[in-house]
Amino acid sequence: MTDKKFNRTLVTTALPYANGPIHLGHFAGTFLPADIYVRYKRLRGEDIIHIGGSDEHGVPITIRAEKEGITPQQVVDRFHNLQKDALAKANISIDNFSRTSLPVHHATAQEFFLDMEQKGIFVKKTEKQFYDEDAKMFLSDRYVTGTCPVCGNTDANGDQCENCGTYLSATELINPKSKITSKTPVLRETLHWYFPLGKYQKQLEAFINQHEGDWRQNVINYSRTWLNSGLTDRAITRDLSWGVNVPLTSDDAKGKVLYVWFDAVLGYISSTKEWAVKHGKPDTWKKYWLQPDTRLIHFIGKDNVVFHTLMFPAMLMAKNEGSAEQYILPDNVPASEFMNIEGKKFSKSRGYAIYLSDFLEKFPADTLRYMIAMNYPENRDTDFSWKEFQSRTNSELADTLGNFVKRVIDFTNARMGGVVPEVAENQLSENDTHLKSQILTRVGATDTEAQVKPAFTITEYYEQFSIRSAVFETMQIAGLANKYFNDETPWKSIKENPEKCKRTIFVSLNVCYSLAIIFYPILPDTSKKIFRMLGIEDDIDEKIKQGAIKWDDVKTFQLRGGHKLSGTSEILFKKIEDADIEPELKKIDQMISDAQTAEQAKTEQVKSEAAPPAHETAAVAKPVITIEDFEKIDLRVGTVTACEKVPKADKLLKLQVRIGANERQILSGIAMHFTPEEMVGKNILVVANLAPRKMRGLDSNGMLLAVEGSDGKLNLVQPQGDGINGNAVK
Numbered sequence: 001m002t003d004k005k006f007n008r009t010l011v012t013t014a015l016p017y018a019n020g021p022i023h024l025g026h027f028a029g030t031f032l033p034a035d036i037y038v039r040y041k042r043l044r045g046e047d048i049i050h051i052g053g054s055d056e057h058g059v060p061i062t063i064r065a066e067k068e069g070i071t072p073q074q075v076v077d078r079f080h081n082l083q084k085d086a087l088a089k090a091n092i093s094i095d096n097f098s099r100t101s102l103p104v105h106h107a108t109a110q111e112f113f114l115d116m117e118q119k120g121i122f123v124k125k126t127e128k129q130f131y132d133e134d135a136k137m138f139l140s141d142r143y144v145t146g147t148c149p150v151c152g153n154t155d156a157n158g159d160q161c162e163n164c165g166t167y168l169s170a171t172e173l174i175n176p177k178s179k180i181t182s183k184t185p186v187l188r189e190t191l192h193w194y195f196p197l198g199k200y201q202k203q204l205e206a207f208i209n210q211h212e213g214d215w216r217q218n219v220i221n222y223s224r225t226w227l228n229s230g231l232t233d234r235a236i237t238r239d240l241s242w243g244v245n246v247p248l249t250s251d252d253a254k255g256k257v258l259y260v261w262f263d264a265v266l267g268y269i270s271s272t273k274e275w276a277v278k279h280g281k282p283d284t285w286k287k288y289w290l291q292p293d294t295r296l297i298h299f300i301g302k303d304n305v306v307f308h309t310l311m312f313p314a315m316l317m318a319k320n321e322g323s324a325e326q327y328i329l330p331d332n333v334p335a336s337e338f339m340n341i342e343g344k345k346f347s348k349s350r351g352y353a354i355y356l357s358d359f360l361e362k363f364p365a366d367t368l369r370y371m372i373a374m375n376y377p378e379n380r381d382t383d384f385s386w387k388e389f390q391s392r393t394n395s396e397l398a399d400t401l402g403n404f405v406k407r408v409i410d411f412t413n414a415r416m417g418g419v420v421p422e423v424a425e426n427q428l429s430e431n432d433t434h435l436k437s438q439i440l441t442r443v444g445a446t447d448t449e450a451q452v453k454p455a456f457t458i459t460e461y462y463e464q465f466s467i468r469s470a471v472f473e474t475m476q477i478a479g480l481a482n483k484y485f486n487d488e489t490p491w492k493s494i495k496e497n498p499e500k501c502k503r504t505i506f507v508s509l510n511v512c513y514s515l516a517i518i519f520y521p522i523l524p525d526t527s528k529k530i531f532r533m534l535g536i537e538d539d540i541d542e543k544i545k546q547g548a549i550k551w552d553d554v555k556t557f558q559l560r561g562g563h564k565l566s567g568t569s570e571i572l573f574k575k576i577e578d579a580d581i582e583p584e585l586k587k588i589d590q591m592i593s594d595a596q597t598a599e600q601a602k603t604e605q606v607k608s609e610a611a612p613p614a615h616e617t618a619a620v621a622k623p624v625i626t627i628e629d630f631e632k633i634d635l636r637v638g639t640v641t642a643c644e645k646v647p648k649a650d651k652l653l654k655l656q657v658r659i660g661a662n663e664r665q666i667l668s669g670i671a672m673h674f675t676p677e678e679m680v681g682k683n684i685l686v687v688a689n690l691a692p693r694k695m696r697g698l699d700s701n702g703m704l705l706a707v708e709g710s711d712g713k714l715n716l717v718q719p720q721g722d723g724i725n726g727n728a729v730k
């Protein structure tokens, strides 16, 4: 644990690649938790800035530009603006969303390179790298695809296998192919600069140990996995034309750019510089990066952990060597796990994604923020489901929070002349003060009599980045308020006991004010609506910045007797009907079936293109399994009773297959090899217990077995014999 005293905080969010729009996975893992944290800290009156931007140099960007026949600059211009707009619509109050293609970033990255080059920190190595002879260029890892040596995924990237998560280098792939020409690349020699990460092993171990206990365990574990296997030199240059040019210290540097892992993290520094210039105080960036009383926090996804806990800190250590300027190291790296979508992993390349801007065209930002925050993938992968989105919006946001606020405001407007009733605080009943102390206990601004304390308070949860628990507890308070209003029945007491009614409304209105404060980090639009109805019309963000509205205001009644409400009443949340989410559910089904069709087509394409002799691949394609593993597969003999083509799907056949007494539908990507007519009547071998899946919206229950010949033609596995239908293979 560190117990340093910090005077300001610098929050960064991982830079999304500017080669696509922001999807809910990005939003859930980085931007939303960071924004909630930053808004909370602003309410605490702390000096905090939220810095980010788009990463505009990744190889995926040049690949996309080539595919679309436009320049990389055009790609990043388009997506940077889309990303920026989407974040604004989602109310992410980022102080600066910069771009790594800007001159200030190129200068910053080159300064780091030159400094380390002059200090002799880098190692230079001649290495063999894949070269595409047709495209006449070296292929960086991302430009190479092939079969993963670990899991057998035929579609692994040269830097990482998306299927099993293993980091790879392109030369480890089985059957490597150039993504540009689809040709098999050759190995050629080229000189590259390496950062000697291993030199910093001891320092990094000490750095990670120092944060044991205050960092999330998954972050410590990921980092230790790397440390335990021993850190080695990491290449920091690439033979590419798009990126930050390696400064020309020698002819060898010609045609090289900085590898994106080295360049992108420095984007946090250049974005802070840009922010400082925009605010007319160009030197203030130094306060945030070079003063040890600044707390640096990186919000990232788990796929980025080692870049932020090992590589970037090592770069900063290297920069600090022998320098008067000392960069601070991260104080915390709250990395998220992944958020899945209806049980499927978010993956742009596989087509499983919901884009932030699409979502916000149909549903308000606050409903999304709430749903995601309640499912923030803090310690484990979580799931986004439309049904849950609907039920949380309707029962928690609309029926609990929205209902309470609207009933209180409407009652005050209709029955109390829209004015906060005059009540002496020492005359409040036990129920009145009980509600207030329950709120204080939960929020953590405790200065009241002892209550049963929750394990942690909302304040403590935020301080330790437990966003989901903080949001959950915040909604509990709305529930308590709703219950109090129901129990006190002001619509009765207004006739029977007007003084009691006044007290109930006085307390309820003040609780509305408290809810507006504690929901501000999560639901900024809703918070502003509540303030507006309460007659607080000014710019709320500005008031918070000036300290006129603050977290600790929940300790005291802020609305005094005689204060006039605005007189208006708004519905905070519209309920979501089944009809609203039906198209979204259909879209997901379509997305999944399209992705499966594409995957299948790709597998077949790779198979038929590669067609290596079986003895070359068989031994390495798959890991060894036990007999128990094999026995899990239910292989049965089936007979095809009917077969037809699937419209608009060139490769798919739809088969009806009888297995014993049952008949089932199986879709198979064999239409290029067999006509429907020749399939009927055949005995085939079926994997009968394969999980059902949808392709093109059609159910497929099982898989038939076939083997490819050297001519690329598929041959069905056809068991021979009488009375074998329905029998299991032994």
Ligand SMILES: [Zn+2]
Binding pocket: 148, 149, 150, 151, 152, 153, 156, 161, 162, 163, 164, 165, 166
């Ligand atoms: Zn793999």
